[in-house]
Every structure is written in structure tokens, then in C-alpha cells.
Amino acid sequence: MNQVYIGLGTNIEPRESYLKKAIHQLFQHDAINITKQSSIYETEPVGFTEQSHFLNMVLEINTSLTPLALLDVCQGIESHLGRERVIRFGPRTIDLDILLYNNENMKTERLTIPHPRMHERGFVLIPLAEIAPNAILPPFGTTSKELLNELPEAEKKG
Numbered sequence: 160m161n162q163v164y165i166g167l168g169t170n171i172e173p174r175e176s177y178l179k180k181a182i183h184q185l186f187q188h189d190a191i192n193i194t195k196q197s198s199i200y201e202t203e204p205v206g207f208t209e210q211s212h213f214l215n216m217v218l219e220i221n222t223s224l225t226p227l228a229l230l231d232v233c234q235g236i237e238s239h240l241g242r243e244r245v246i247r248f249g250p251r252t253i254d255l256d257i258l259l260y261n262n263e264n265m266k267t268e269r270l271t272i273p274h275p276r277m278h279e280r281g282f283v284l285i286p287l288a289e290i291a292p293n294a295i296l297p298p299f300g301t302t303s304k305e306l307l308n309e310l311p312e313a314e315k316k317g
């Protein structure tokens with residue numbers, strides 16, 4: 160089995176409902192076992208700031224799926240819940256980002272693990288440090304808790 164952390168985000172109403180539906184679809188998958196859920200955090204948009212606030216959280220799962228097979232499942236859930244990629248970094252009904260997959264590094268056209276921007280995102284590190292404070296981010300060799308402590312205060316708002 161593989162231990163994986165998935166970041167969830169949504170900023171189109173009904174936000175909580177989209178999170179619950181995404182979690183339920185992961186829960187129903189035979190090859191996925193959800194082992195931890197973070198709290199849900201209301202966060203200010205980062206990057207493209209002219210959009211609504213997000214709800215963000217992180218899940219810990221165990222899965223027999225390969226990284227790309229898990230990506231297919233995540234993208235299938237996004238499509239099922241109406242994710243439209245109109246504006247890059249724009250509003251979305253639901254986002255499922257694979258953050259960490261064991262302690263592996265991977266870079267393909269479709270998928271980079273660890274997620275390339277997770278180390279600079281309070282909206283990822285805060286929920287991740289809540290459920291896995293000692294999770295190591297391979298390229299840095301440091302824990303989620305350490306990286307969160309190193310974030311600028313402005314990024315720590317989530």
C-alpha cells in the first residue's frame with residue numbers, strides 16, 4: 160500500500176457540499192482507504208486574487224493505485240463535480256491535488272510529485288501539518304511543520 164496526501168480546494172458554492180461529495184467518491188473507491196482528514200480551512204485566494212475565498216483541506220489515504228492511476232481518479236471526480244478549466248488559477252468547483260506519494264519524487268508531463276508549489280502555500284501546509292506534522296517533503300528533506308514555520312506570515316493565513 161502507498162501513503163498519499165491529497166489537497167482539496169473549492170471556491171464555488173456550495174463549497175462544503177463539493178468537498179463532501181469529493182471525499183465520498185474517494186471513500187467509495189475500492190483501491191482507496193481514507194486514513195486521516197484535516198479540518199476545513201477558509202482561505203484567501205493566492206495567485207489569482209480576484210476570486211472568492213476558498214475552502215481547503217488535506218486527506219491522508221492509503222492506496223494500491225499508481226500515481227497516474229490515482230491522478231485519473233482525482234481528475235474523474237473533478238469532472239464529475241463540474242470542474243471547468245476556464246481561467247488557469249481561476250474559480251473551481253473542486254480541486255484534488257496529489258501532494259505527496261510515499262517519499263517519492265516524480266516528474267512527468269501530467270504529474271509532478273511532490274506538488275511543485277505546496278512548500279510555498281499556507282493553504283496546503285496548514286492542513287497538512289495538522290494531520291501529518293512530520294511528513295517529509297522529499298526535495299527539501301524537511302517536515303511540513305518546519306516548512307510551515309518558515310513561511311512568511313502573510314502566507315500563513317492559509
Ligand SMILES: Nc1nc2nc(S)n(CCO)c2c(=O)[nH]1
Binds near residue numbers: 203282
Ligand atoms: N487559498 C487558495 N488559493 C488558491 N489559488 C489557487 S490557484 N488555488 C487552487 C490550488 O490548486 C487555491 C486554493 O486552493 N486555495
